[in-house]
Amino acid sequence: MIGSNEILETIGMISAQHLDVRCITLGLSLFDCIRESGKATADKIYDKITHFAKDLVITGDKIAAIYGIPVVNKRVSVSPCSLIGASSGGFVEIAHALERAANETGIDFIGGYTALVHKGMTDYEQRFIMSIPEVLSITSKVCASVNIASTRAGINMDAIGLMGRIFKETAYLTRDKDSIGCAKLVAFANAVEDNPFMAGAFHGVGEADNVINVGVSGPGVVKAALELVDGDLTEIAECVKRTAFKVTRAGQLVAKAASEMLGAKFGIVDLSLAPTPVIGDSVAWILEEMGLEKVGCCGTTAALALLNDAVKKGGIMASSHVGGLSGAFIPVSEDIGMINAVVEGALTLSKLEAMTAVCSVGLDMIAIPGDTDEAVISAIIADEAAIGVVNNKTTAVRVIPAYGKVAGDFVEYGGLLGRAPVMEISKYSPAKFIKRGGRIPAPLHSNKN
Amino acid sequence: MKAFITVIGKDRVGIIAGVSTLLAEQKVNIEDISQTILQDNFTMIMRVDTAECALALDELAKKLTEKGESLGVVITIRHEDIFNAMHRI
Missing domain, CATH: 3.20.70.20 (Anaerobic Ribonucleotide-triphosphate Reductase Large Chain)
Structure with a gap:
């Protein structure tokens, strides 16, 4: 039987010391959304996210009520979009689909506008990275990340050279809001595939589909x-x-x-x-x-x-x-x-x-x-x-x-x-x-x- | 479902009566009660069973919050699993 002091300790942690569950992040694979055109891919992505994440916010709120612990953010992370749009090239259309799906489901942020270029960059990954400033300026919930180094591969200085420019351009394009676009952009070394925290969350290629990660x-x-x-x-x-x-x-x-x-x-x-x-x-x-x-x-x-x-x-x-x-x-x-x-x-x-x-x-x-x-x-x-x-x-x-x-x-x-x-x-x-x-x-x- | 209700606030006549009446109306069984005065605050902890209660825990929580506001105390209810998780291995 739980003692009174233990109950009061928990309540004190939650009510006075800000204990919370910072985020529930639903990881979704988008590899089954790849189609020939950017538009068809984007449509499929929207459908998948709004289907799987439709109850995410309400579930977070229900858990908060049952256990009496705040669940601050509900988020979605998706497969690296540089790979999902590699064939169709419709990166910006995909970003729009992510933003619309985030708005439709009521989640706080969606992560995975991501490229993994720690060893080298393909042409489509370079085009993808070049799209990041525009995407971060026309969306508000989409988060971008680029892995530019790993212990196994070393440090991709070509990608790092490009990222300096990407940060500057993002800052310029969101200058009316104190360059807020850069708050949604992360350059990583040794990025992890199951991070639930933004702005760096993405759903790794080695992950299963429909996975809950909690921070x-x-x-x-x-x-x-x-x-x-x-x-x-x-x-x-x-x-x-x-x-x-x-x-x-x-x-x-x-x-x-x-x-x-x-x-x-x-x-x-x-x-x-x-x-x-x-x-x-x-x-x-x-x-x-x-x-x-x-x-x-x-x-x-x-x-x-x-x-x-x-x-x-x-x-x-x-x-x-x-x-x-x-x-x-x-x-x-x-x-x-x-x-x-x-x-x-x-x-x-x-x-x-x-x-x-x-x-x-x-x-x-x-x-x-x-x-x-x-x-x-x-x-x-x-x-x-x-x-x-x-x-x-x-x-x-x-x-x-x-x-x-x-x-x-x-x-x-x-x-x-x-x-x-x-x-x-x-x-x-x-x-x-x-x-x-x-x-x-x-x-x-x-x-x- | 077993849950713990806590009632914390300034002591006055009718707190226990008010809370237990609401629980009886909602068919919530009180299994254990302890109360104490902590730093001048009335503090009551109830272990309850909500198996017969028709309301979901979040709806019951809402009713308890409203009752607390009318009694001038803070009432919370939490599934016992949160306490077991944090304090038992």
Whole structure:
């Protein structure tokens, strides 16, 4: 029999500490939607998504009511659209179909406008990538991602060179909304195929059809638990593990319930600490609770490494299948503690880059000056890719070269995307390095066979 | 279905009566009740069985929320699985 203190603990986590299920993401394969023309393919895609996802939102709401835990986002991820439109070439028509299906089903975002070019780019993938700025400017729910490196293949510098331009063009085409298109665009190294979180979610080619992946959250819960710990860092790690276990168990319950109610397969639980701009839901504040005066000071990387590892260890036993990104996210615009640290000068871009070596993703939701050269953006992506490839982990870049803005300005998106201070960036040029192109060879330790 | 109802708020006459009357009307059986005062707040936890209740849990939750508003307390109901999941291996 559950005790009163356990019941009240759960209720406190949900009502006071913002414990929620961040997203239920339905993964759909679109390979059976490929037709000869772009229009026929797009029509089939629309039909499939609206059929399988028609009850996704209502199911999420029903689960929230039954278990009394908020289910914040309901999303769909689809097979990489660069492959789905490879033959017909109707990429923009496909994007329109994704947007219409997202609106029809009432979901928050749809991910999978994706290309996987970590080793090389085909002609159709190049055309696909060139369509991304337009697609992100004419849709509001479609999310795009491009995998430009992997530990096994190395780093595709030709693709990275192109992506610098794509970020700039996307920023320009969505300049009337603080370049918001870039908030829906991710460049990945070692992208995972079952990530439920946006903007980087896509449904991998090795996945089954009609799969539920769930992302849990709970930075506020971890922070509150740590407030009661007056011990050393081993005790801190133990406390994070215990808390992550409980949070992930809630996610596993929701994932199983959602897959049963929707007649879908249960995929994975992604046990990530994903902050929101709400007060008290900050990863930065967890690090400060550990004893840092301000996130970004010396010691931040060590504290984040402890956190990221303990979250994984605590969560991994709580779910039958752990996947996705699973760890601590450090998106600047979505975390009130990170925003404050940047504004106060405590947190710099170079410290954030170091932090990405030990967190679960990368340079995320970072606004940089609008006049940043495209080669600089490519070089940021290359740096992150190097960290991911060498450390055998996922890294991502979601930077916003905010059109017309300079360091110290703000971009404002509201909602979960929050607001970001435009950060200083090195003025020295990597253009010659980026222009060389080619492929940085895979590291020695990738040859494991 | 087994569920836990929590009632949290300022103590006053008629809270238990109000909640239990609603539950009786909806054929929800109360299996266990505990109550305490936590940080000046009246806190009641009920374990209930909704097997005979004609309403779905989300509809019952709505009625309990409305009852809570009229009594000046916060009433929630949750399927017991959420607590078992988080606190039992």
